[in-house]
Amino acid sequence: MTVPLTQLDRPRGTPFQVRKIGHVALFVTDIERSARFYVDVLGFRISDLYQDDMMPGGAAFIRLNTDHHGIALFKATQDRDPGAGLHHMAFEVGSLDEVFRARNHLREHGVPIHFEGRRRAGVQLAVEFRDPDGHNLEIYWGIDQIGSEGKARPADQWKGATSLEAAIADPVIGQDTSLLDPSLARGR
Amino acid sequence: MNVDAIKAMGRPKGLPFRIGKIGHVGMYVKDLERSARFYTDILGFQVSDAIAPGELPGGAVFLRCATDHHAIALFGATEDHPAGTGLHHLAMEVPTLDEIVRIREHLREHQIPINLDGRRGAGVQLVVEFRDPDGHLLEIYWGIDQIGSEGVVRPEEQWKSDRSLEAAIANPVEGQDTTVHAARSLLQQ
Numbered sequence: 001m002t003v004p005l006t007q008l009d010r011p012r013g014t015p016f017q018v019r020k021i022g023h024v025a026l027f028v029t030d031i032e033r034s035a036r037f038y039v040d041v042l043g044f045r046i047s048d049l050y051q052d053d054m055m056p057g058g059a060a061f062i063r064l065n066t067d068h069h070g071i072a073l074f075k076a077t078q079d080r081d082p083g084a085g086l087h088h089m090a091f092e093v094g095s096l097d098e099v100f101r102a103r104n105h106l107r108e109h110g111v112p113i114h115f116e117g118r119r120r121a122g123v124q125l126a127v128e129f130r131d132p133d134g135h136n137l138e139i140y141w142g143i144d145q146i147g148s149e150g151k152a153r154p155a156d157q158w159k160g161a162t163s164l165e166a167a168i169a170d171p172v173i174g175q176d177t178s179l180l181d182p183s184l185a186r187g188r
Numbered sequence: 189m190n191v192d193a194i195k196a197m198g199r200p201k202g203l204p205f206r207i208g209k210i211g212h213v214g215m216y217v218k219d220l221e222r223s224a225r226f227y228t229d230i231l232g233f234q235v236s237d238a239i240a241p242g243e244l245p246g247g248a249v250f251l252r253c254a255t256d257h258h259a260i261a262l263f264g265a266t267e268d269h270p271a272g273t274g275l276h277h278l279a280m281e282v283p284t285l286d287e288i289v290r291i292r293e294h295l296r297e298h299q300i301p302i303n304l305d306g307r308r309g310a311g312v313q314l315v316v317e318f319r320d321p322d323g324h325l326l327e328i329y330w331g332i333d334q335i336g337s338e339g340v341v342r343p344e345e346q347w348k349s350d351r352s353l354e355a356a357i358a359n360p361v362e363g364q365d366t367t368v369h370a371a372r373s374l375l376q377q
Contacts, residue, residue, distance in 0.1 A: 005224045005238040005249050014232035018253040021210045021260075024278055028322045031189045037321050039197040041298055042207060042280075046197055051189070058189045064207050064280070071210075075189075076322075085322075086275040089213055091231070091253070109230050132226050133217045133271045 015105055016098035018091040022143060025059075025072035027085030034073050035060045044071060047152045048121040061121045068122040068144040068152065088128070088136035095141060096125060096177060100164060100184035102139045103127045118167035120158040123175065125167050142175055204294060205287035207280045211332065214261040214276030216246075216269045223262050224249045233260060236341050237310040250310050257311040257333040257341070277317070279327035285314060288330045289353060289371040292316045307356035309347040312364065314356050331364055352376075 028034040038044045039062070047068050050059040057075025064070040074087045093099060106113055106129055114136075115128035124143040131137055144153050153172070161167035165185050168177035179185060217223040220238075227233040233251040236258055241247035246264025253259045265271035282288060292305055295318055303325065304317040313332040319325055333342050342361070350356035354376050360366040368375060 005221060006235050008224050008228040008235050010232045010234050011229055016232065018231060018233065018259075020254060021213060024210055024213055026275070026278075026320075026322070026324055028320075030321070032194055033321050035194045035197055040200060041295070041300065043199045043203040043205070044207070045199055046194060049189075049191055049194055051191060060194060065209060085324075086213075086215065106230070111230060131217075132219070132222050133215070135215055137231075 015101035016093050016139070018139070019094050020092050022067055022090045022092040022140065023069050023072060024089050025074055025087035027076040027087050028073045029076055031058055031060050031073050031075055035062065038062050038071055038073075045150065047146060048155070050121065054120075059121075063146055066145040066147065068124075068146055086135055088138055090124075090126070090138035090140055092143070093139055093141050095180070096168070097180050097184060099125050099127060099139060099141045100179065100181075103164065104184070115162070116164050117161040118159060118172075120155075120160045123153065123158060123172045125164060125177070127164070142177075204290040205282050205328075207328065208283055209281050211256060211279045211281040211329065212259050212261060213278055214263055216265045216271050216274035216276055217262045218265050218271035220247050220249055220262055220264050224251070227251050227260055227262070234339070236335060237344070239310065248310075252335060255334040255336065257313075257335055275324060277325035277327055279315075279329055281332070282328055282330055285330050285357075285366060286369050286371040288314055288316060288328065289368055289374050291328050292353060293371075293374050304351070305353045306350040307348055307361075309344075309349050312342065312347060312361045314353060314366070316353070331366075 044062045044064045047063045048061040052058055060073045061069035062071045111129050113127055113129050118125050122143045124140040126138045126140040128138045157172055159172050171177040233253050236252050237250045239248040246266045249262045250258035251260045263276045300318050302318050307314050311332045313329040315327050315329040317327045346361055348359055348361050357366040
């Protein structure tokens, strides 16, 4: 180590602030077995499932508070052993503008972005990239909130989008995709 | 995957705790400095503590994004734990210390082996640690240090690593109220 690591600090003017770890997705051997563990033993609740046609091996989205998912389980594949397997980890920012700013910021730092737009289950707007070891990271805003009645948004309202501009041009019901600074969107 | 069976799963009534949030994630990384730089310079996290490889195999860096002492913990990869896809552990917070005591009992009733109960060093939270069916290491905790605007972190000489909840409760760190209320009967006398 060449510098004391405790001296590293947040650069002034970082154009977004991560507020929390919103969710963590894990590779697992058997989604049903793991879903049972997270529900029966830890008291989480199922929000949505992807079947094989949406995601090879399927996926389960599980909530522990009002966020649509706090844990997501993805079926382990040949390349990805279960157990040690982090599928991805997601950080929430407080505004949609910050997702756009994060996109610009990552580009300026030469960090490749491998997804941007809107995810289906959860309908959050996100940019996705990798850390230096290849861990998949997501910065997002606007994940669905699930109230006491326990109803997740019906899947026919999902609108997967593969750019932030496409996602804000076509919001899902109840999602306000106005930017405080509209110049952040391309083509404006 | 049996979709109907999974959709029918629900939180059992009467669970004696409620997990409120994901507090932090620990990951194995190849180069602690490179990764610490990425999480601070690119993502704007702040370093709360760093442990040299001499004190802990591989070393570790604890980073915060809000007031919790750490949201991300980076652990230097070792031969047994290569960098990259490696989740070190995942930690979930409960609001009260009573729930920590109850969770230990709950896991015992479900015959889930407990890897550790007690108090961690950096962050000084009281924890119960165990594994999910695939071996992912999970931590349920209460009482992690909060770091305010002035950015002052608890000095290391105040840490008290304890290897049981009973020891951690009997021996609180400065500023930590380890009073157990209704779950007191579940503690070993």
